[in-house]
Amino acid sequence: MLMIELIEKLFSSDTFIPHGHCYLWQPELVWLHLLSDSLIALAYYSIPLTLIYFVKKRQDLPFDWIFLLFSAFIVSCGTTHLMEIWTLWHPTYWLSGVIKAITAFISIYTAITLVELMPLALSLPSPAQMTIINQNLEQQIRDRQETEKNVELQAVILRNMAEGICLVRADNGVIVYANPKFEQIFGYDSQELEGKHVSIVNYPSETTTPEGINQAIRTAVLEKGEHTYEIQNIKKDHTPFWCSATTSVFNHPDFGDVLVAVQQDITDRKQAEAKLEKLNQELEQRIAAGTAELTQANQRLQEELVQKEKLQRELLQREQLFNGFFNAASSAHIGLCIHDRDLSYLQINQALADIHGLSIADHLGKTCTEIIPNIAINLVPALKSVIETGEAIDKLEISGTMPSQPDVLRYWLVSFFPIFGEQTEVIAVGKIVLEISDRKQVEDSLRQSEEQLRLALDVTHIGFWDVNFLTQKTIWNDNHYSLFGLERNAIKPSLEAWQGTIHPEDRGWVVEYFTNSLKSQTDYEAEYRIVWPDRSVHWVLCKGKAVYDNSGQAIRSIGLILDITDRKFAEEKMQTINQQLESSVEELRQKNQEMQLVGEISDFLQSCLTVEEACATISTLAKPLFPHCTVGIFMIANSRNRLELINAWGNVASLDTLFLPNDCWALRRGRSHWIDHEHHDLLCNHSDHHHPPAESLCIPMIAQGETLGLLHLSASTPGNLTESRRQLARTISEQLSLAIANLTLRATLQAQSIRDPLTGLFNRRYLEEFFHKEIHRAQRNQYSIGVIMIDIDHFKRFNDTLGHDGGDFILKEIGQLLKDQVRASDIACRFGGEEMILILPDVSLEIACQRAEGIRSAIAQLRLVYNERAIDTITASFGVACFPDHGGTVNAVIKTADHALYRAKNGGRNQVVVGIPSTILEAEAYSHDPKAALPLNAQG
Template identity: 30%
Template sequence: MKISHKIRLVIFLSIALGLALALTFLLAQRRIDSAVAQGRQLSLLTAEIFQLTLLGQDVALHPEELRAPNQWLKQHRELGELLYRVRLDDPQDGAVLEKLREAHGYQLRLFEDLQLLSRQQKESGATAIGRERLERLAYRMSFSAQSMLSNALALEQRKRGEISGYRREIDRIALGLAGIMTSVIAALAYLIGRSITLPLARLRRETEIIGAGNLGHRVGTADNDELGDLSRDFDRMLDRLQAVTASREDLQHEVEARIRVEQALRESERSLKKAQAIARMGSWEWDIPSGRLRWSDETYRIFGRQPGHDSPSHEAFLDTVHPDDRPLVARSMEGALRGENYDIEHRIRLPGGEVRVVHQIGEVEFDDAGKPVKMLGTVHDPSGRPVRMLGTVHDITERKRAEDELRRANERLGAQLMEIERLRAILQEQAIHDPLTGLFNRRYMEETLAREFAGAERENYPVSLVMVDIDHFKRVNDTYGHQAGDMVLTDLSETLSGHIRGRDIACRYGGEEFLAVLPHTPIEVAAHRAELWRASFEALELEYEGQTFRATISLGVAAFPAHGTTSQAVLAAADKALYAAKAGGRNRIVVAD
């Protein structure tokens, strides 16, 4: 291999590694910028939720007074606008953000209920049951706001960790690629240096023999690189020792030029981020009568020559064509002169030996006598003979490489799409279930109600709703702690799930409230099912950290179409029946009137 080829190899590998480093930095920096922007949004979101939490705590402390309702509504509205402006890339973070939006809507409904109940208390006189319901609504607001704040803080912390991870990843990649670049370049430089220094040492020994006066001595070498050529020059020109010395000086200049190229390469690596592939296309014109061939500057460069350095000819052009492709080019030229299309791809060999692929397109024009005149143009020859031929040549080597890379990328993309589909199914499952109890969440409940009531109205079958609420749940939390409260919620969800049919749906409505949707179930059967749930839960002996206690539930039952023709109407009837069960002493079921 010639020394110049080895230098090109070093340059190519250095550029490739530098480009990989630059692209890696660019992609990682984009990910960091995106994560930082999302982190700022999450910080602002956390602050807004914190302000809403403070206002919610004031409501929880003084539910009957309902201080600063306009301030709460303003804060709630600003938070809502921010929630729907925030966009997160991670699907898991997006699911948490969707929960925050649902909780935001739930807060507004609780506040409206609180306002309505507060006015009723003021207008009709305060009652113990009313105060208890006020406290329960205020507690739900406070609990929901605290949950929103916890989720927002978790999102913000996760995003900070993600940013830190990206930065550590950049550092690792930079160190790794820099080490690889240094090792590869050093190894190649060492090998190239040996391939130069060893032949030089031999050449020196031989020239010392010649310099001692033995002019009949010959260097003799079979090497095909530049040093081999130099040795053969010694053999042919022993009488020109001064010319030999000049050749050695030229070699030294080449080594110095190589050092300058390496320095320029290191400087150019800093601007690799702006590098882009540029398509190369040139044009040529063949004057058929005279045989002259004219090339554009770009065509000279494609064929590895300096623009204007020499005058190309048709025969010289054919010499640059790869030997295996010359018959194809010759046949295509002959066909073009007969009026056929000239559109071919073939290989060429550059002066340095490099093989490239070019795409040529041309079109022959004919004169009035039907003879070919030129390719592309309007020049005519009165003699009826061919005048000239015009065309273009396009370097498509990079396009061929890109096509291979695109095929491999499509294969990788197929595997990634399968993984995305698997993750999408997991996220879909998580999006419709309550994380604590495992029951369906309120969002899925609303979709189910719309679907079942549409079917019930169309096919005229009953749908019963059972609203369930844990009695004195706040007392459980205050006495045993929130973890004990979570245990009670989980036990109740297991009780509901243990006595349910395949088509029935049990959902966590919010806080300590649950809802069971019973399609194709008359209200009498639903009431019997509710009594079964009540008795089963009352019989449970609950234990937390060595303390044993029991809990009870109150249930309200309503059905379509007896208590309404819409899901909202039947749900309101079930909630009213639940309120009556609470007012009647708890631990009982009440069927809506």
């Protein structure tokens, strides 16, 4: 009942009068309140619907419930206005009051909630912050796009590099990338290596197992830096080959630490080095063998001469010789050795080793059958007999030949004695050897006649001569005649006949030397040339000594003569080989110096910043490599229709500074063009035909399939441009080509990073960098900087009528106009959209205004045609500011220019407006008067 009474009271209208009576029911006043409250209620009800729709669509909004609370508050407010209309005729003021109370409660609750929510709301980004965030995101997107372009460009470079490159994961040694050159070097198909362990391309060894390679990669990651070495690898078909490898480590965004390996096939170089080393070893062996043979031959000759002299003395004085040989035999060396039961040598002295012609080490562990097989036939039975019986054998005479002298029969007395062990068992046999060959020869000599001695001399091929100065009788043996190319008794032996055989160039000093030897009582020894009857020249060695009387007068001279032609020829050959070796060493030294200089050139080229600097570096460092030569470096112009001389040395006047590509055979053929003095008809048209060079070489500079220029060399005398120098020129041309290509690529990338791709003007990033530096320079040198901001009027209209391509066409044309209008020290930048900005160093505000007016006029006079359609007149608005008049920072000056541009737009466009200092701007900000823009002649 209470609830019913309360409801009746709320809707009761009997005790009150309608609200319309308060307005005296004046129609105008009633309708004014009716319409106002109706519109307010309608607006209030539409706002909650809009908020609810907005919250439903934007479910990502933070604290969306506040919007619903606002909706309830606004609905209650709208209801109060409806009640105002209702109470005009129906005075239900209790109901109206309750609704207002509800509205008041919701209002207070909403206000309290809003106060509590305010810190959270304030923490949300403002529109300006959102703008900055969006700008940063846009910049990141542009940077990422630029990075993707650079990555694509680098991928193209990697695919076309002359060296093989692969990327190997440091954690598991798996190949994640290999460029085409790497796959070609190792004989694999495209992408066949990716995902496989790098050990698949390493030559199998203990260190190239997967575990060993993984450990080496981990070590390289820890050490960092770049490592260069030579390594043996294996191709897909299991063919081993050598590579020069350079490795470094970098962090990959997807794979973490990655080992970069750059490899180049050096198999040909390794084979050439091995071949050269083998040739050097063979040459050294031949030289050593030849020297040893000559030494041994000379030693044998000396021994034979001594022996022959000894024999001659024995023949002349038989009694004395016999006593001498007897004494010599008594004092002869005795050989001693010990054999084991297997007849192997256990010990041997030097005397017996010398008899055998071997070293002591050559005997140990070997049997006499292995050392002296011819003599062992007589030794082995005696050795076995001593071992079996334990009885000594004394003075067993044996004879035979030694392996070192198979033609010489020698004689020995050999004694054998047993060596017993503890059990009276023969454990070894001792052997004493006494050579009696000399005694045997003496005995034979004593028994034989002088004819036998002559025959012995004939066998030795040694000439013998005997001059008796008392009887004037001269004796030559048969070998003496043979050594002079004569038949026996062809001429009568005499000193005059001997002098006649001597070569005319040697005759004087040989005769004088022989005479002086007789006078000084010294032995005679000389090497000289003789001439045979057939006019052939031979070398001989002549040795002799004289017998003197009591007065010191020579009464007799005896000597030997030997043919040493082969030895002399060997010495000459040795001298020639030595000269060739010295020449080869000198050539290698020169090659090494050239390679060091080429390496230095390569280092300098990698540090050059411009093409001109690279050419100047070549001119300075390569000049010593091409003495007495004229060298010119030509570059192809950007138009590709001419070549220009960049740098040169030598006879520069003979070089054309400008010529067409078709004037050069090398450029037309795409390969080097060599001309010597016999083929002047094939000289290039750019060469000096009035005074043609003796030699000419043109080498096209090509990198990555593109012809960049030409390296031209010429010499006025033949022989200057040797094959080695021509090859050196090709090497330098290749290095210079790569350097120029890298510098061009670097310049292109630099230009792309600071230029707007559409207009060719500098971009905003470069503007800020340049302006900051220029402000510091202006502060240091006390000058001003003019800033002109430009905006094309009604640009959207051009976009709408001509399309975006037409708008881009207009931007390009105006960008070109700005580039033509500014000085070299000025920069023109695209600030954004159709806005552009000019930075004018060392320009006052007045001159900047004049420059702006000139550019404005030039733009207005542009008459452009796009797609055969004339474009309407183009105008632009200009805002001018100046450092330091309008601020001391980049942002302050640009903000002033931007504000001036805004006022130029609001002031009617197509005009130049000067910026206002910041103090005036702050005062003007309260007026919001667009007509406050100053005319051109108003300074400030």
